[in-house]
Amino acid sequence: MAALPEKAKTLLDSPEFATIATLNPDGQPQLSIVWVERDGDDVLVSTILGRQKHRNLERDPKVTVLVCPKDSPYEYAEIRGTAAMSEEGGRELIDRLCTKYTGGERYAGDDGTDNVRVIVRITPTKVVIR
């Protein structure tokens, strides 16, 4: 396990978007843009049960997240780690992320769907700061 340097904490606590990488069944990295939150030295991301990211992480928990300040792309934090997933608190997390990134109180994107929200908890094994 690796501790998060202060710069990574600051980036993760600000409403900067992150890129997340998981591994597809053929080993090809899959990338997407996500909202992130920090819990101590862990990084939390929200996904949906059955979505590609979720299926990939069920099969292989290796995950890497990069957070890059929109206005300063040459400085960023790359966090490599291992994911553990849980449905508990999944709805609360997506609502908190919605508040952090949009100011809205409640995430409405799942309304009228059968989406089950999953918390992806990433425990860092290696952090690189540029």
Added chain:
Amino acid sequence: MAALPEKAKTLLDSPEFATIATLNPDGQPQLSIVWVERDGDDVLVSTILGRQKHRNLERDPKVTVLVCPKDSPYEYAEIRGTAAMSEEGGRELIDRLCTKYTGGERYAGDDGTDNVRVIVRITPTKVVIR
């Protein structure tokens, strides 16, 4: 091989930064921020001989690039593909990228170093547009 949709071409032709994923020896995705250029349906990235990205791609050519507009992070292009590398034209590529992203005529970051510039040519196998 996959053709690049127009939206991906537009993003790659604009000076938007990209996130690139390669695979470390232990299979962990390695992410970094890069300048990108397009050559037809291929994506070109510059790296340095012996750098982690270069070593990773020599071992495993699977590579994925995500380009996300700085001012519209919910729309992005994810390009999964295979990398071929070449030193020929490596200096010219980093200079063109420098012009595209900074307006400068010549990339000075390698001055006084033994850096050998390598072109990473990514041929897309799958493109996802959000």
